[in-house]
Amino acid sequence: MxxxxxxxxxxxxxxxxxxxxxxxxxxxxxxxxxxxxxxxxxxxxxxxxxxxxxxxxxxxxxxxxxxxxxxxxxxxVVLVPEGRWIFPNLTVEENLMMGGYTVNDRSPGIQHAYRMFPRLEERKQQRAGTMSGGEQQMLAIARGLMANPxxxxxxxxxxxLAPLIVNDIMSIxxxxxxxxxxxxxxxxxxxxxxxxxxxxxxxxxxxxxxxxxxxxxxxxxxxxxxxxxxxxxxxx
Structure with a gap:
């Protein structure tokens, strides 16, 4: 590959x-x-x-x-960079939309992101910079998946990240x-x-x-x- x-x-x-x-x-x-x-x-x-x-x-x-x-x-081929590099002043959903800029229809990608990361759907209108480190990492990964890599x-x-959150990320x-x-x-x-x-x-x-x-x-x-x-x- x-x-x-x-x-x-x-x-x-x-x-x-x-x-x-x-x-x-x-x-x-x-x-x-x-x-x-x-x-x-x-x-x-x-x-x-x-x-x-x-x-x-x-x-x-x-x-x-x-x-x-x-x-x-x-x-x-999509990079989720070190340090996450989310857009802190944009909402969760706006961050996801940015990740899908090469995709014509972003709706399926957003729905997939919310199925994989239910916490992101709960916070979809929240500014990304106000979330915890673990939530921001989930957002960074979900944003990367928006391009259908x-x-x-x-x-x-x-x-x-805290050890329990690290376990969650590895499972994801x-x-x-x-x-x-x-x-x-x-x-x-x-x-x-x-x-x-x-x-x-x-x-x-x-x-x-x-x-x-x-x-x-x-x-x-x-x-x-x-x-x-x-x-x-x-x-x-």
């Missing part, structure tokens, strides 16, 4: 991404985990067309994605995936991300250093030590 080949990007002399290659298969969740500054958000912005790579190609199916954001969205790019969806991601949407998930909460991912990649200093299934990476001793807050327990 999404194929990245030899992608590189630099901020001046600082190399953020170095020859990154991977494939996200149709109907799968892939988690990209790594420390702060590993290049995860830069990678997502390159895929979304917000940054122009120096080298490499990005395909959605057979379509080469140009580094032009609205064309990426038209090709059904084939691939949803989620950048740090659990950032700043799985529900979205069950509807047939492929998900590329960048997440510092590696334990949660790998727990729901079919496959994963570990990014260090802009380079993919390990790949595997979510379960394999979650059991890898080096990843446990670096990202999961402990050491692997010995089998009894």
């Amino acid at each position: 999404l194929k990245i080949e030899n992608l590189s990007f630099s901020y001046g002399k600082i190399q953020a991404i170095k020859n990154v290659s991977f494939e996200l298969k149709k109907g799968e969740i892939m988690a990209i985990v790594g420390a702060n500054g590993a290049g995860k958000s830069s990678l997502m912005k390159c895929i979304a067309g917000l940054l122009k790579p120096q080298n490499g190609t990005i395909y959605c199916g057979d379509t080469l994605l140009e580094p032009i954001p609205f064309k990426v969205v038209e090709n059904k 084939k691939v949803l790019l989620l950048d740090e969806p659990s950032l700043g 991601i799985q529900e979205i995936n069950r509807e047939g949407i492929s998900v590329l998930l960048v997440e510092q909460n590696a334990r949660k991300a790998l727990g729901i991912a079919h496959h994963g990649c570990v990014l260090e200093q802009g380079v993919i250093v390990k790949t595997g299934t979510g379960a394999e990476l979650a059991q890898d001793e080096s990843i446990i030590a670096a990202y999961l807050g402990g050491t692997k327990k010995k089998e009894q």
Whole structure:
């Protein structure tokens, strides 16, 4: 569904991404985990067309994605950015309408959003900036779904949220995936991300250093030590 080949990007002399290659298969969740500054958000912005790579190609199916954001969205690849970036002075429903700007009839998308997120329907006339962090994250995801994506790019969806809300967000991601949407998930909460991912990649200093299934990476001793807050327990 999404194929990245030899992608590189630099901020001046600082190399953020170095020859990154991977494939996200149709109907799968892939988690990209790594420390702060590993290049995860830069990678997502390159895929979304917000940054122009120096080298490499990005395909959605057979379509080469140009580094032009609205064309990426038209090709059904949608980014839910780190920090949510909702429109705080617009209502919930107005935010959803903005997310569906490439769709002729937005009504089915709004109704789908309200079925998936009943809390948003309860607050549809509320200004988005007055909602809680968890509600704003739900809105950001629902806004992304308004474009009917084939691939949803989620950048740090659990950032700043309480643990119970993080569990809700991970369940929502799985529900979205069950509807047939492929998900590329960048997440510092590696334990949660790998727990729901079919496959994963570990990014260090802009380079993919390990790949595997979510379960394999979650059991890898080096990843446990670096990202999961402990050491692997010995089998009894």
